[in-house]
Each structure stands twice: as structure tokens, then as C-alpha cells.
Amino acid sequence: MDKGMFWAVLAALLVFSLIVATVGGVRDAIVGYVMQTSLQHAQRDMAAAAVRQRAEAARQRAQEAARQREALQARTLAPDQQCVSGTVVTVRSNDASQLIRGGAPVRCSGRLAEVPLR
Structure with missing residues (x-):
């Protein structure tokens, strides 16, 4: 193998390595973005579920208070x-x-x- 061919193969390997490194970095960035977005969606869903749960608990307390008032009124x-x-x-x-x-x-x-x- 002559010197020119050696340097061409070496340059090709270097370019290939840079491409692989760049693609790997892009892949890591995409995976990180997807994970972060998924986490944000999960947190938002959990917060919404907590709000719904608190609203349901408040509604049940209000219904129970109304039942107690009606029971007291029926005995008055x-x-x-x-x-x-x-x-x-x-x-x-x-x-x-x-x-x-x-x-x-x-x-x-x-x-x-x-x-x-x-």
C-alpha cells in the first residue's frame, strides 16, 4: 500500500469516526429531549390528577355536609x-x-x- 492510499484510508476512518461521534451525540440529545419531555408530561398529568382528586374530595365533603344539614333539619x-x-x-x-x-x-x-x- 502506498503512502497516498494510507493517508486516504486514514482520512476516511477519521471522517467516519467524526460522523459516528456526531450521530451518537445527536442521538443522545434526542434521547435526552424525549426523556425530558416525557417527564414533563408525566409531572403535568400527575398534577392534573391531584387537582381532580382534591376537587372530588371537596365535592364529597360538601355532599356529606349537605346530608348532615338535611338530617339535622329533619330532626328539628x-x-x-x-x-x-x-x-x-x-x-x-x-x-x-x-x-x-x-x-x-x-x-x-x-x-x-x-x-x-x-
């Missing part, structure tokens, strides 16, 4: 009712009568009956 004595000696009494004009449910007087304390009235 009406304006024409009083709690007398632990029993609900309905007072209309000059007439007073015990409130009976299931054959027994409805028990109460303060302005609340033990069972729902409505």
Missing part, C-alpha cells in the same frame, strides 16, 4: 312543636298533643327529636 322541631319532658308535643291554639310514631311518643332534647320528623 317545627315552630308549633315543643319538647316537654323529653317528648315532642304539638301545640295548636288551645290543643296540645304528643307526637306519636310507630305507636310510641317521639323522644326529644332541646329543639331536636331523636328521629326525623319530615
Whole structure:
């Protein structure tokens, strides 16, 4: 092999090595970009899921609070009712009568009956 051929082969190997190194660097850059983008999407998806989860929890708490208010309101004595000696009494004009449910007087304390009235 003569000197010219040697230098041509050496130059070709050098060019080939540079191309391989450049392609490898580009590949690494692309892989890095894809990984970074995937991570950003995953973080965004997780944040959105957390927001949805908090909103759902708040909605459930609001529903539970509404149910509790309704249950309390259903047990609250009406304006024409009083709690007398632990029993609900309905007072209309000059007439007073015990409130009976299931054959027994409805028990109460303060302005609340033990069972729902409505």
C-alpha cells in the first residue's frame, strides 16, 4: 500500500469516526429531549390528577355536609312543636298533643327529636 492510499484510508476512518461521534451525540440529545419531555408530561398529568382528586374530595365533603344539614333539619322541631319532658308535643291554639310514631311518643332534647320528623 502506498503512502497516498494510507493517508486516504486514514482520512476516511477519521471522517467516519467524526460522523459516528456526531450521530451518537445527536442521538443522545434526542434521547435526552424525549426523556425530558416525557417527564414533563408525566409531572403535568400527575398534577392534573391531584387537582381532580382534591376537587372530588371537596365535592364529597360538601355532599356529606349537605346530608348532615338535611338530617339535622329533619330532626328539628317545627315552630308549633315543643319538647316537654323529653317528648315532642304539638301545640295548636288551645290543643296540645304528643307526637306519636310507630305507636310510641317521639323522644326529644332541646329543639331536636331523636328521629326525623319530615
